[in-house]
Amino acid sequence: MSVSAWRPFTLLLVCFLSACAKEVPLPSAETYPAQLSAWNLVWREGESLKVHQSAFVYDVNTPLFSDYALKLRTLFLPGGEAAAYHDTEAFDFPVGTVITKTFFYERGADGSLTRNATWSGDASAVNFTTHQIVETRLLIRQAHGWDALPYVWNGNDAELAITGKLIKTALDGDEFAYLVPSRNECAGCHVTNHTAKALLPIGLKARHLNRLEPAGTHNQLALLDQRGALTGLPELDDVPTAVNFADTNQPVVARARTYLDANCGHCHNAQGAADTSGLLLDALATDERQMGQCKAPIAAGRGTGGRLFSVVPGQPDASILLWRMETDDPATRMPEVGRSLVHAEGAALIREWIDGLPGEC
Amino acid sequence: MKTMHLSLLFAVALLTACGQSDQEAAAPVAPATPEDQLRLAIESAKAGDMITVPEGKLAFDRSLTLNASGVTIRGAGMDKSILSFKGQLAGAEGLLVNASDFVIEDLAIEDSKGDALKINEGKNITVRRVRTEWTNGPATTNGAYGIYPVQTENTLIDGAIAIGASDAGIYVGQSKNVIVRNSTARLNVAGIEIENTVGADVYNNEATENTGGILVFNMPDLPITGHSTRVYDNQISGNNTANFGAPGTAVAGVPAGTGIIINANDKVEIFNNRIGDNNTGNILVSSAFSAQYKPKETAPNFDPYPENIFIYNNEMGPSGAKPDRDYLDAVRVSVFGADGSLTDVIWDGIVNTERGDAPVICVQNGESKLLNIDAGNEFKSPSTDMAKHTCELPKLPEIVLASS
Numbered sequence: 001m002s003v004s005a006w007r008p009f010t011l012l013l014v015c016f017l018s019a020c021a022k023e024v025p026l027p028s029a030e031t032y033p034a035q036l037s038a039w040n041l042v043w044r045e046g047e048s049l050k051v052h053q054s055a056f057v058y059d060v061n062t063p064l065f066s067d068y069a070l071k072l073r074t075l076f077l078p079g080g081e082a083a084a085y086h087d088t089e090a091f092d093f094p095v096g097t098v099i100t101k102t103f104f105y106e107r108g109a110d111g112s113l114t115r116n117a118t119w120s121g122d123a124s125a126v127n128f129t130t131h132q133i134v135e136t137r138l139l140i141r142q143a144h145g146w147d148a149l150p151y152v153w154n155g156n157d158a159e160l161a162i163t164g165k166l167i168k169t170a171l172d173g174d175e176f177a178y179l180v181p182s183r184n185e186c187a188g189c190h191v192t193n194h195t196a197k198a199l200l201p202i203g204l205k206a207r208h209l210n211r212l213e214p215a216g217t218h219n220q221l222a223l224l225d226q227r228g229a230l231t232g233l234p235e236l237d238d239v240p241t242a243v244n245f246a247d248t249n250q251p252v253v254a255r256a257r258t259y260l261d262a263n264c265g266h267c268h269n270a271q272g273a274a275d276t277s278g279l280l281l282d283a284l285a286t287d288e289r290q291m292g293q294c295k296a297p298i299a300a301g302r303g304t305g306g307r308l309f310s311v312v313p314g315q316p317d318a319s320i321l322l323w324r325m326e327t328d329d330p331a332t333r334m335p336e337v338g339r340s341l342v343h344a345e346g347a348a349l350i351r352e353w354i355d356g357l358p359g360e361c
Numbered sequence: 362m363k364t365m366h367l368s369l370l371f372a373v374a375l376l377t378a379c380g381q382s383d384q385e386a387a388a389p390v391a392p393a394t395p396e397d398q399l400r401l402a403i404e405s406a407k408a409g410d411m412i413t414v415p416e417g418k419l420a421f422d423r424s425l426t427l428n429a430s431g432v433t434i435r436g437a438g439m440d441k442s443i444l445s446f447k448g449q450l451a452g453a454e455g456l457l458v459n460a461s462d463f464v465i466e467d468l469a470i471e472d473s474k475g476d477a478l479k480i481n482e483g484k485n486i487t488v489r490r491v492r493t494e495w496t497n498g499p500a501t502t503n504g505a506y507g508i509y510p511v512q513t514e515n516t517l518i519d520g521a522i523a524i525g526a527s528d529a530g531i532y533v534g535q536s537k538n539v540i541v542r543n544s545t546a547r548l549n550v551a552g553i554e555i556e557n558t559v560g561a562d563v564y565n566n567e568a569t570e571n572t573g574g575i576l577v578f579n580m581p582d583l584p585i586t587g588h589s590t591r592v593y594d595n596q597i598s599g600n601n602t603a604n605f606g607a608p609g610t611a612v613a614g615v616p617a618g619t620g621i622i623i624n625a626n627d628k629v630e631i632f633n634n635r636i637g638d639n640n641t642g643n644i645l646v647s648s649a650f651s652a653q654y655k656p657k658e659t660a661p662n663f664d665p666y667p668e669n670i671f672i673y674n675n676e677m678g679p680s681g682a683k684p685d686r687d688y689l690d691a692v693r694v695s696v697f698g699a700d701g702s703l704t705d706v707i708w709d710g711i712v713n714t715e716r717g718d719a720p721v722i723c724v725q726n727g728e729s730k731l732l733n734i735d736a737g738n739e740f741k742s743p744s745t746d747m748a749k750h751t752c753e754l755p756k757l758p759e760i761v762l763a764s765s
Contacts, residue, residue, distance in 0.1 A: 038448070073680020163400045166423050166451055177422075177450040182404050184426035185452075187459070194459065194482050197428075273459065273481055276511045276535060283528040289582060289660060297609060298580050301528045301558075304609030320609065331475035331504060336453040 013020040022052055024076050026096050027142070029147055036151040036158035040169070041076055041100050042136050044156050049126045049133060051103070052076060056122045056229065058220050059193040060208040061242040062262045065343040068115040068171055069103040069134065075204070076100075077229050082205075085232035087240060088284065090192075090201045102126075104133040113171050121214030130168055134167065135180045136246075146199040148186035176328075177339040185337050189248055193271040202266050207258075207283065237294055242283070245349060247297065256353035257283065259346055263335060279310055279321075292321055294361035300324075303332035307358055313357035314341075322350055383531060393518040395419055399444075406432045409478025414442040414468050421445070424452025424473075430461040430483070440560075446473040454479045455493075455504075456662060466490050473504045477526075482632035484761065488518045495525030499548050501605045503527040507549065511535055519543050528612050530571070533561060533758075536587045540760050541566060543618075544750050550606040551576045551615060554596075555593055555626075557587040562760040564594045569629035573612070573619035574600040574639070579626045580611060581649065581660035588627040589757050592634065597621060598678065601637045604685070608639040614652050616641040616685035617689075625649040627668045630757050637678015641685045642703050646670055648711040648723055666713045666721075671754040673725035677705045692734050692743050704745060711737040723752040 018330065019263055022040035027033065037043040041052045051057060055074040078096030085091060104126060113132055119125060136158050136232035138149040144228035151158035152165050164182030168175065181188070190199045203209070206221070213220050221239060233239070243250040245259040260268075265282030267274035272282075275298070275352060277298050280290045289295050292310030293361060297303070305323030313320040324334040325347045368627025396419045402412045408431030416437045421444060427434075434456075436442025444456045454466075455473030459482040469492040470477040479487055493507030505738035507523035510516050511534040523530025527575040530549035533539050545568075546552030552568030554576040555561045568574035574597035577590045580690050597620045606613040615622060618640030623629050624647050626737040636643040649665035684690050693703050706724055712735035724747065731746045 087721075121400045163404050179451045181424065182400075182426060184459075185424075186406050187428050188426065188457075191428075191459070197459070231459065255511070275584070278584075282617075293583050294582065295660075296611070298583060299505065299509070299528070299532070299534060301610060302501060302607035303505070304607050306608035308453065308609050328453055329474070330449060331453060331473075333453075336475075337451075340451065 057215040060203045061247040072102040099139040100138040194273040207240040211242040313359040316351040316354040416441045418443045430492040433464040443469040449474040476506040484514045486516040490520040492522040506532045561590040567596045571600045572604045573615040579662040590629045595634045640683040642707040643680040646710040649721040651709040704732040706731040709736035720752040
């Protein structure tokens with residue numbers, strides 16, 4: 001089916017009523033468009049990056065680290081429909097929901113990419129002059145479940161890149177290989193239950209979303225509720241919240257746990273791809289040994305870095321967990337996919353956390 | 362007619378005004394290189410697909426990932442179709458498979474940064490005539506595992522070759538109902554390792570020139586506790602390569618010159634093998650307390666003791682003349698003299714005291730002796746008394762796979 005054949009009459013009607021509000025299509029999995037612009041969710045207009053007027057621009061309390069890329073996240077729900085709230089799992093979204101995440105870098109004074117970004121989170125402040133826009137990833141809720149698609153920006157549009165792409169670039173002069181994950185590598189993180197092998201959103205959980213809208217003053221969950229886009233939201237006081245890992249007013253333990261949850265928990269949970277290691281780092285983990293304390297590695301190979309246990313209380317430099325965060329060797333770094341550079345701030349936090357843990361192995 | 366025509370025009374104008382582009386839906390353009398073609402075939406695979414790998418060396422700078430079940434990947438031969446990951450920049454594996462009903466055959470995976478072939482959580486897995494190799498020979502910087510099914514069920518590894526892994530060449534972890542046969546493991550730290558696996562038959566393989574030939578291990582803190590492995594009809598000799606495993610890994614504790622090592626695993630049957638020329642010992646049996654990964658306390662719910670080990674009818678060649686551990690060499694000299702050799706079977710002697718007199722290790726192997734090194738008492742009273750080891754254990758059932 002060609003793009004122009006999608007729901008032409010609906011499109012006609014929408015154009016009449018709302019001065020050309022763009023239609024967000026729901027093509028079958030066999031006919032996903034080759035260009036991102038066909039989704040009408042995120043597109044280039046001149047030097048600006050435009051976002052669909054009905055899409056909800058959101059942020060998460062503690063993001064997954066992706067080589068210091070900035071991320072613009074949007075959530076689009078089909079007209080009149082709502083997601084169902086859940087306390088700990090990803091919300092249940094209606095068929096036709098499309099989530100986008102656009103990865104970009106700010107340019108420094110000389111035009112090269114920098115990690116010292118000043119972006120406020122305001123979507124209208126993202127543009128093609130001041131930023132290098134790299135890729136946009138989509139999650140599409142179909143009747144059969146979620147599909148993941150990577151699009152790579154190339155000039156005026158982004159192109160479907162099912163096999164992903166390795167982009168050699170540099171950040172503040174540090175050369176590295178930026179990985180646009182392939183469709184199957186998207187699943188590598190988003191299949192959070194590796195036994196069920198079902199792909200799900202990761203960030204769209206209560207604890208990650210319970211915060212102010214980016215560059216705004218309203219709670220995101222309350223806003224979704226007001227717009228009729230979320231059912232079952234309890235009183236906000238009863239909604240779990242993950243802290244911002246960078247917020248030094250918060251306890252180190254809470255910051256470390258939320259960082260590990262956001263960066264490791266999608267695989268390192270009791271049903272995840274990394275349950276083979278017996279190391280559980282998601283928000284629901286409670287057992288100290290399972291969380292790495294005095295726990296021997298299983299199949300880390302040289303990922304041990306010569307260390308005996310995942311976490312040795314008080315001894316960050318004897319802890320495998322930190323070794324795997326502080327290395328950029330593809331064979332041993334963690335996470336396995338989507339990180340080439342060391343996240344200095346994240347590693348520093350985990351160092352501080354391990355340093356403060358009581359006990360010994 | 363005229364009205365219709367007008368409204369069509371109107372619609373077209375509106376479409377254009379709305380900025381709706383007219384591009385066609387994704388019709389993937391056939392990529393140019395065999396590498397890109399293979400990557401696209403693997404990424405877009407569906408049940409029933411047969412993906413053929415052409416002859417030649419295909420070079421990749423990042424991992425390949427297969428998620429669809431029911432797929433076969435077939436090359437033209439282990440020395441003809443080569444997936445080379447030399448210089449890999451991203452991804453922790455060569456080929457990662459998260460799927461069931463998977464067959465891979467007649468190809469090689471070389472020089473991946475991490476594991477060569479990892480198959481994570483799937484049923485009915487066949488790895489046939491696949492070679493995994495680090496072509497520079499043994500090195501700590503090599504990837505950890507060659508052929509690595511983990512949390513799989515009904516798994517066959519047949520006619521494979523694994524060379525140069527810095528951990529295990531063929532490593533079956535946390536799986537059920539497994540056969541490893543007709544395969545060759547050379548120059549790895551561990552040749553073939555069966556870990557936390559329930560029901561494995563390992564037969565007709567050659568494990569030579571590794572640090573340790575064949576390992577049957579149980580590790581703590583995992584949901585599955587392994588038992589019931591049969592190791593038979595294998596050639597396990599000359600496993601004297603210096604240990605090049607990374608410190609901290611379980612295999613880094615394996616002494617060079619080990620034929621077979623059983624650690625903390627139960628119901629293991631070793632028979633009809635040809636085992637010899639292993640400088641530390643032909644068969645080592647140990648508890649988790651002798652492994653270097655032992656924490657201050659053993660993990661809860663973990664059985665650290667090897668039990669119900671039955672060793673019989675193996676053809677034993679010379680071994681134990683030059684053990685790769687000072688404490689073992691001291692025992693050798695004290696028990697057998699300066700020119701003596703350790704026995705065919707060496708045991709750390711650490712037992713569960715609540716177990717009573719039930720046999721731990723039974724040996725029915727001609728002249729072969731078992732040496733209890735008394736590791737629990739700082740090697741004070743090593744013994745070759747066979748009284749507690751002259752026994753028999755019930756034989757384990759054959760593994761039958763649905764797919765073989």
